[in-house]
Amino acid sequence: MITIIMAEDHQMLIDGVKSFFEYDETVNIIGTVNNGEDLVKLVLLKQPKLVITDIRMPKMDGIEATKIIKTRLPHIRVLALTMFDQPDAIKQMLDAGASGYLLKNSGIKMLSKAIVTVAQGETFFDPNVAFNFMNDYIDTNVTVGKSEKVLLSNREKEILNLIANGKTSKEIAEALFIAKTTVDTHRKNMIRKLDLKNGNELVKYAIDKKYQF
Known part of the structure; x- marks a missing residue:
């Protein structure tokens, strides 16, 4: 620790x-x-x-x-x-x-x-x-340190912002008028693009981008 x-x-x-x-x-x-x-x-x-x-x-x-x-x-x-x-x-x-x-x-x-x-x-x-x-x-x-630039689509950025605000996949789907399965697919793609391990790390990343230094 x-x-x-x-x-x-x-x-x-x-x-x-x-x-x-x-x-x-x-x-x-x-x-x-x-x-x-x-x-x-x-x-x-x-x-x-x-x-x-x-x-x-x-x-x-x-x-x-x-x-x-x-x-x-x-x-x-x-x-x-x-x-x-x-x-x-x-x-x-x-x-x-x-x-x-x-x-x-x-x-x-x-x-x-x-x-x-x-x-x-x-x-x-x-x-x-x-x-x-x-x-x-x-x-x-x-x-x-390495400056890593990752290209996310506009839709992925929208979803990332909603994740940072504590929204669930269901709530994100309703807000963007898309299927929950589509949101889940975007989550998986972002985890892969950002070289993260799981959904928890994606949430941390989303918070990082919300509270930019």
Whole structure:
């Protein structure tokens, strides 16, 4: 189990991430905070396996918080989740001790990959920032996220949006004036196209697209 404390001053993002991982048996978000000072206090108290933190936050930024956490508890892994793609910000965060750097617009599926990678002791880079910094981490196991573009039909996008809103296949069929079996076929096709395992993962994917970072 990967225990996580997340620091982010936008509560909507926290709620979206918590919703996505609510039924994930490998990830447990044991605490959330909205500023750097509270992050340090909660991490020292609960000692999670992984910290996810933004850079710009009230009271104390993510860089300073990461420095303190890594000094006091060097075994805890830190993943930066931020909007900042400037080289200076990335370098400061990595120098502070972060083991991963992910941009918020990468989507929650890549966040899931980053969490597992960093928790395993490896380094994870967002593909949009990776190649400027990989050489500095040549002695570590580095994973670069992959931007996967999947083409869904307009009908599939409609159905995906309704799935994200909690609609059943029957309700979707009634809303779109199509047969339930047609909806089920579209679900199966999307699972195949998106390289997902089952319907539960399709629901998670739908929520990801609804709560886009």
